[in-house]
Amino acid sequence: MKTPCIGRGKFEAEQSGKTCRSMRLIHFQLRTMVDMEHQRLRNSNRSFRPGRVATGTLALLAAVLSVTVPPLATVRGQTPLAKTPPGPPTVADNVQPGASDPIPNLDQPENLARDRYVDRQRATLEMWRLRTQSRQAVQDAARDADPEVAERAAWILKQWRSASLPGVAKGPAELLLDRGSPSALASVLEQGAFDAVLVAVEESAGTIEFDQIKQRVVTLLSQRYPYYCDKAYAQGTEADLLRLLDAVAIDRNVAAACRDLKRYLGIAPDESSGGADPLPSAASLWSPAEREICLALFAMLRGDVEASIDHARQTGDPVLLRIARMLGDRWQEIADRAFELADTAATHEERVEANAWGLAATSHTGDQARFDLAKSRLTAPEPGESEMVWNIRWRALAMHGSVDQAIDVMAAVDRAAAAKVACAASRYRRAEQLCGFPLDRIDSDLDDWISDAYTDQANLPTGSIAPSMERLYALARLLVNTGDTRHAWQIYRRLTPRQVIVSPYGASLREQTLVELDLINRFDWMMDVAAAPGENAVTQRTQAIVARALNTEFDAFRKVLDRIKLVRPAADFRDRFRITFQLFRGKPPEPFDDPEDYQALLDSLLHDEQIKRSGGRTYQVEQVSLDLDIIDMLVRQGQVDLAEQGLEVLTRADELDALITAAETKTQQGDHRAATRLWQRVADRSAQYTAANALITVDHGLSYAKSVVGSWILAKRAGHRQIADQLESRLRLMLTSPSMGFRKELADHLREVGQHELAAEVLRDLIVLASFGGEDSPDFFRVAVTYVGVIDDLKETNPDALDALQISADDAVKWSDLAVLGILKTTMYHDTAFISVPLSVRKTFLQQAIETGDESLARQAIAEIESFDPLNIDYGERMLPELRKAGLQPLADSAFDRLVDRGLEHVNRFPGDATALNNLAWTAAMNQRRLDEALGLSERAVMLEPDSVIFRDTLAEVLHLLGRTDQALAIESACLLDEPDQWHLHQQIEKYQQLLRQ
Numbered sequence: 001m002k003t004p005c006i007g008r009g010k011f012e013a014e015q016s017g018k019t020c021r022s023m024r025l026i027h028f029q030l031r032t033m034v035d036m037e038h039q040r041l042r043n044s045n046r047s048f049r050p051g052r053v054a055t056g057t058l059a060l061l062a063a064v065l066s067v068t069v070p071p072l073a074t075v076r077g078q079t080p081l082a083k084t085p086p087g088p089p090t091v092a093d094n095v096q097p098g099a100s101d102p103i104p105n106l107d108q109p110e111n112l113a114r115d116r117y118v119d120r121q122r123a124t125l126e127m128w129r130l131r132t133q134s135r136q137a138v139q140d141a142a143r144d145a146d147p148e149v150a151e152r153a154a155w156i157l158k159q160w161r162s163a164s165l166p167g168v169a170k171g172p173a174e175l176l177l178d179r180g181s182p183s184a185l186a187s188v189l190e191q192g193a194f195d196a197v198l199v200a201v202e203e204s205a206g207t208i209e210f211d212q213i214k215q216r217v218v219t220l221l222s223q224r225y226p227y228y229c230d231k232a233y234a235q236g237t238e239a240d241l242l243r244l245l246d247a248v249a250i251d252r253n254v255a256a257a258c259r260d261l262k263r264y265l266g267i268a269p270d271e272s273s274g275g276a277d278p279l280p281s282a283a284s285l286w287s288p289a290e291r292e293i294c295l296a297l298f299a300m301l302r303g304d305v306e307a308s309i310d311h312a313r314q315t316g317d318p319v320l321l322r323i324a325r326m327l328g329d330r331w332q333e334i335a336d337r338a339f340e341l342a343d344t345a346a347t348h349e350e351r352v353e354a355n356a357w358g359l360a361a362t363s364h365t366g367d368q369a370r371f372d373l374a375k376s377r378l379t380a381p382e383p384g385e386s387e388m389v390w391n392i393r394w395r396a397l398a399m400h401g402s403v404d405q406a407i408d409v410m411a412a413v414d415r416a417a418a419a420k421v422a423c424a425a426s427r428y429r430r431a432e433q434l435c436g437f438p439l440d441r442i443d444s445d446l447d448d449w450i451s452d453a454y455t456d457q458a459n460l461p462t463g464s465i466a467p468s469m470e471r472l473y474a475l476a477r478l479l480v481n482t483g484d485t486r487h488a489w490q491i492y493r494r495l496t497p498r499q500v501i502v503s504p505y506g507a508s509l510r511e512q513t514l515v516e517l518d519l520i521n522r523f524d525w526m527m528d529v530a531a532a533p534g535e536n537a538v539t540q541r542t543q544a545i546v547a548r549a550l551n552t553e554f555d556a557f558r559k560v561l562d563r564i565k566l567v568r569p570a571a572d573f574r575d576r577f578r579i580t581f582q583l584f585r586g587k588p589p590e591p592f593d594d595p596e597d598y599q600a601l602l603d604s605l606l607h608d609e610q611i612k613r614s615g616g617r618t619y620q621v622e623q624v625s626l627d628l629d630i631i632d633m634l635v636r637q638g639q640v641d642l643a644e645q646g647l648e649v650l651t652r653a654d655e656l657d658a659l660i661t662a663a664e665t666k667t668q669q670g671d672h673r674a675a676t677r678l679w680q681r682v683a684d685r686s687a688q689y690t691a692a693n694a695l696i697t698v699d700h701g702l703s704y705a706k707s708v709v710g711s712w713i714l715a716k717r718a719g720h721r722q723i724a725d726q727l728e729s730r731l732r733l734m735l736t737s738p739s740m741g742f743r744k745e746l747a748d749h750l751r752e753v754g755q756h757e758l759a760a761e762v763l764r765d766l767i768v769l770a771s772f773g774g775e776d777s778p779d780f781f782r783v784a785v786t787y788v789g790v791i792d793d794l795k796e797t798n799p800d801a802l803d804a805l806q807i808s809a810d811d812a813v814k815w816s817d818l819a820v821l822g823i824l825k826t827t828m829y830h831d832t833a834f835i836s837v838p839l840s841v842r843k844t845f846l847q848q849a850i851e852t853g854d855e856s857l858a859r860q861a862i863a864e865i866e867s868f869d870p871l872n873i874d875y876g877e878r879m880l881p882e883l884r885k886a887g888l889q890p891l892a893d894s895a896f897d898r899l900v901d902r903g904l905e906h907v908n909r910f911p912g913d914a915t916a917l918n919n920l921a922w923t924a925a926m927n928q929r930r931l932d933e934a935l936g937l938s939e940r941a942v943m944l945e946p947d948s949v950i951f952r953d954t955l956a957e958v959l960h961l962l963g964r965t966d967q968a969l970a971i972e973s974a975c976l977l978d979e980p981d982q983w984h985l986h987q988q989i990e991k992y993q994q995l996l997r998q
Helices: 010-044 056-068 072-076 109-113 117-129 131-141 147-161 182-190 194-203 210-235 238-248 252-265 281-285 288-301 305-315 318-327 331-344 348-365 368-378 387-399 403-411 415-424 428-435 439-458 467-481 485-494 509-519 523-530 540-549 554-567 573-585 595-606 628-636 640-652 656-669 672-687 698-717 721-734 740-752 756-771 780-797 799-804 811-821 833-852 855-868 873-878 880-885 889-909 914-927 931-944 949-961 965-978 983-997
Strands: 608-614 617-623
Touching: 109 117, 109 131, 109 147, 117 131, 117 147, 131 147, 147 194, 182 194, 182 210, 194 210, 194 238, 210 238, 210 698, 210 721, 210 740, 238 252, 238 281, 252 288, 252 721, 252 756, 281 288, 288 305, 288 318, 288 756, 305 318, 318 331, 318 756, 318 811, 331 348, 331 368, 348 368, 348 387, 368 387, 368 403, 387 403, 387 833, 403 415, 403 428, 415 428, 415 467, 415 833, 428 467, 428 889, 439 467, 439 485, 467 485, 467 509, 485 509, 485 523, 509 523, 509 540, 523 540, 523 573, 540 554, 554 573, 554 595, 554 628, 573 628, 595 608, 595 628, 595 640, 628 640, 628 656, 640 656, 656 672, 656 698, 672 698, 698 721, 698 740, 721 756, 740 756, 740 780, 756 780, 756 799, 780 799, 780 811, 811 833, 833 855, 833 873, 833 880, 855 889, 873 880, 873 889, 873 914, 880 889, 880 914, 889 914, 889 931, 914 931, 914 949, 931 949, 949 965, 949 983, 965 983
Parallel strands: none
Antiparallel strands: 608 617
16 A cells, blocks of 8 residues: 655755765766766777667666665665655756665566655666666556656656656756757757667657657758767767668658668668668658659669669659659650650640650650651740740750750740840841841930830839840840940940839849849949949849859948948048959959058958947947958958958957868968868867757858868878878768758868869769759759769879779760759759750760760761850860860861851951950961961951950960961060969960070
8 A cells, every 4th residue: 555645854854965965976976987987888889789778887877876875765764755746856866766675677667656755766767767678667657547657757758758868968957957849859969879869769759749859850960960970980879870860761861861871881781682772760651652762762873773763663753753764864765755745745834844855855866756846846835835834845945956946936925035045046146136126227226225115114013124125135235245345335324223123022223234244244334333423322132233243242242342431431432332343353443552451441340340239328349340251352352461361360269161261271281280270170160069059050060071071181191091091981971961962062072172082972972862852952953063073073183083983984974964954944044054054065075075086976066066056166266176186187177167157257247246356366276277367357356455465365376376476475575564463474475485496
């Protein structure tokens, strides 16, 4: 029979105070000793082991406590205590593990209902500690009719579900007060106690919090994964991390992390599965389709195309099936399905998209009849089509070389957009027709065209732009492309009122003009348009557009613009804006060329006095308004000493990006000791976690990983092979991250610092992962472009690495091609990208042909390049000479002649196009053909723009090739007076001088 509940008396509390304090001290010392032994055992065990917390060490803890600590009732000399009101054990209670007799059978819920209070407390703590033995008993006790038993069991379950286990609760005290909070789980993960978090996940199964806890754990793992990996590496608990990932795999990204971590640990798939990677255990809760998607992804990663396609087929998702077939080069299957769907599609949109994919597939299979059929269907738009359908039509045509047909489809809906695409494809006559403004009347009628456009604009509601305005922008772009900058500037200068709102988001006509100028890289005009004479401010949107064009951040531009007022107090706003613009552009501002001006600017940024208000009072504070974008600006201005001074200030303040920049600088300079210290500071700073302000971001994980990359490079350079191998192993562990965005960012960084082999390994799998999409999946096009770039890097720096990595030389061509198809339905790119991107891919094809000597591929690539842009100078000056060196001289010569003939036709039509004149002359010089014609072209270009150093440099090279090297040297020497920092000019002069001496 249970003892009635009697509260503790005042006498007992007073008599036992001293004894309780001594018991706490003994308990603390013993726990510390056992914790240290527990940690030592864990550190020494790097094998795959069961992920349960109830280990022999915890059993040892219970035994030591029960043997060493005398029973509290005996020490106190009191009778056994009766039950207290229900509630979880307190801190004081937790130091009373002893009892007068052992507690057997922890798998019985009756232990929580023992007669004596001390036994109930001890049972509660032991059942909490020994989860494996007591789990079912605790779950049963949680449903007990006795309120105290149920509440004790609920307390134990709460600890388990919040990852509170012995030896783990070492986070900030405030976190331990609320074990159910997100910060509590984060605190446990910060300790690397993955097994404890696994307990929390397992115990939450069947509760309404289960999905939330898994999502919370995945978020934390994704954001802090590099740091947790280092914890696992140091403690030897990679297997615990794997089990945790396996239990919380809520999507294919986490599943991919499980797969990659198994490979890192050397855990091969079960032979009974035929080498197939199993899904994580948490995938049992996924939908059947999601499981099939993941299996298709895994199969593609291991190179089993058939299995991948089969799993993709099981999903019932035609898009996924097409992706699997594309990755497996099954273009015939794609074509068959596309034409079947085009004939049976239920909706107009599905039919048009099917024809687009039919066009793409037959361009690979070489089925000309079906290619022409798909093309004819795409060139016949129907009335009332949506913008999406219209985009699919013209984009598919443009991407596959049918540029003229694509322009026609565009013109039926948006003539201005079609004209801009025509300009990008060097179809200037067609662009003129689409603009609707005859160029032979531009001198007399341009003012009227602009006035009429303003009339049309006035008749539209606010937030819309008149088609005639759009066509004026297209006309201006045409004029820039054909060398008539005078009339182009006249248009842009007139389209600048801030009060005319032309978008639903409040953008003004001036801001639209700035965007247009950014697209054609006319920074000098942007500077003049952004701030008009007499204005004393510009909009934030204007500053943002300008900052983006200058490749800097809005805040950096704003800070410098604000501080220029102190350096040049007499200047009006427009002059200050122009100074700021030129500073970030890298051009010395004319009224800002004194070194003292730069020093004054830096000082004002380092001591920026700001007015603050608090409690109705106003006071002044000083802060540092410097950032890395401003440091970069100082470097571009040649103020290296000031940049270093500013960087030192930010570094002393432990500004993370500044620390990384300083560490990278010291690494490049070969200062091993300083770089090592700085990388360690980066690691310490980026590993910081404060629950109060939740400083958990993917960028922090990236910064921490960068510190390991920097240390790895230093170790390799110093010849510390063992240390370098350990650091590389840590990096490879980090690269099993469930965050695909992190993998992409770290691969980019590895490429930037010249670690191309590891970058290629990462991107080889990431490109497949990105192909299948999903949450946090990076943009496939960007991943593909980066991967192709890394392959090109390896071809130049370490060709043998491609074989070692089993990367085919054809991969660059394959993924370049697929990258284009990846942007068919995206809204991220401007219309002209559907000319420039596939054109770039055809150049990749031509480069492959040059490297392999494949004349057939070269001929096809040249034909397609000409279809995209018949006046493309880049391939003419850069690739045709390489083609000639590869032994394909007749093909190169014929392509060169066609390019020059078309160029001559263009400059005859547009005789004021100095850029085209110069480019043709330079192309001729690089190919060393038709040099007499090149001389005339170059002289005309110089006559049109005599101040251009670039044009005069071209003329010098042509004269040299014609045997007039003395004249070339004289011209080049004069160029050097204008541009003394141009290294190319120094090289040319040295070349000419050597030839003349010989």
